[in-house]
Amino acid sequence: MFGILVGVITDQKTPAVRRLARAAALIPAILVCAMASPAIAAPPDGWPQAEPVSTLHVLLVLVAIPLGLFALISLLVHVPSMARHEEYTPGLAWHHQNEWFGGPSGGVEAADKPDPKAIEAVKEGHTGGASARW
Secondary structure, three states, rough: OOHHHHHHHHHOHHHHHHHHHHHHHHHHHHHHHHOOOOOOOOOOOOOOOOOOOOHHHHHHHHHHHHHHHHHHHHHOOOOHHHHHHOOOOOOOOOOOOOOOOOOOOHHHHHOOOOOOHHHHHOOOOOOOOOOOOO
């Protein structure tokens, strides 16, 4: 309902009406955010009290372990190329021969050479595996 009203208002060509419609479109989001409040409650009396956690333990769990995992994964990724003594060369995107997945087995050069059997089959009226008619 509100979207229809905004749509009707925005059909107007005046900038003031469009600004008013844009501001009115934000009102539901602002109201929902303003109405949300955190739940304030005390834990039940039967629950045990949590022991305080030291700063060193927090730093170990939240900083040192993730950084250690990052370093380990980075090392495992780079070890194979380091073992082969490969280095990054700026400006050279690919060190190896081009690869055409699904292309002819003879490589890119074989794509330019016509297959004599295929040419003879077309001359004899064979149109291909899908029986296409041209």
